[in-house]
Amino acid sequence: MSVGLTVVSGTGHTWRLTEQIGSGSEGFVYGVDDTRPLVAKLVPGPPDPEAFRRRVARLVRRRREPGTVGLLAGTPVRLAWPLVPVHTAAGRAADRVDGYVMTDMRHAYQPFSHLLTAATRRVLLPRATWATGLRAALALSRLLAEVHAEEYVVGDLKPDNLWVDETGRVGLADIDSWQFRDGRELFRGRMRTPGYTAPERIGVPAGTPPDTASDDFALAVLVHQLLMSGLHPFAGYPADGADYVSYDDNVRHGRCRLVDRASVVLPRSVPPADLLPRRLAELFRTAFADPLRRPSAADWAEALAAEQAPGRLRVCTVTARHVHTVERPWCPWCDQAERGVDSYPGHAREKA
Incomplete structure (x- = not known):
């Protein structure tokens, strides 16, 4: 889909779209010519266009409900919630493409993947240490626990949706793919991603609704x-x-270093498994080995918060980035x- 498009809301307000800044399995995200930090997501050819329009309209309406207001509170905003439904303004009615305008997360964040590799951390997040990852894990766990408390299911939680x-x-982001119930209507979660799909959902028919587990x-x-x-743990x-x-094949067969060290072969350069605090290592083993006892987002939040208590972290005496x-x-x-690999390289004997 080319840029230079105009989209219009139900009240007749128009926005001109600028560059394409992202794409996924369902849609495309564009910059919006506006003084506010906004972007637009357009979804060409959804399986059921009317159901998609209804889903977006319900999410826009729910933005004003008390539970969702709480999720959206604070600065910077944590959710790229649909603000207003829009559709393309030019061309034949049959060529109409629907979508919505949302907050541009680039205004306050970087793509989540930037925190996951040493090369991107070094350039784009130069102050990041293991403590940064620990704080991000806590923030994500708390956010997911709040989302679940309001009876939403993300359904397709993965790095591409995170900032x-x-x-x-x-x-x-990608709130429009969430599962939620509005009145008697269940808006099912539609997506799943290899590597982030629970073992009990691998191979089940498309359209089977996800759950918080x-x-x-x-x-x-x-x-x-x-x-x-x-x-990746698998x-x-x-x-x-x-x-x-x-x-996913490793997930189905339980091949995970933390569950069974002898089940997989990994390069010697990967981070050592014993860098984890004992409590977190046990949570991982339970999460990956026992679906019936899988820790909830609230369980993770409690454990991760405890690991950030005073005295729980130590700075290496050789490299302050460690x-x-x-x-x-x-x-x-x-x-x-x-x-052979240093995940958090720094100058030797630099001051903490």
């Missing part, structure tokens, strides 16, 4: 990535000699650096 800033604050699985994956410098080649197929739990008597990042 982060240099302090570890987190924002969430599936969100909690994706949350555990994301928290692991935040604390393990981007490493990464690795099968140790039994089988071919590597995908993250922050780790006080439970580990020596620096895990120095251990990793000796194996």
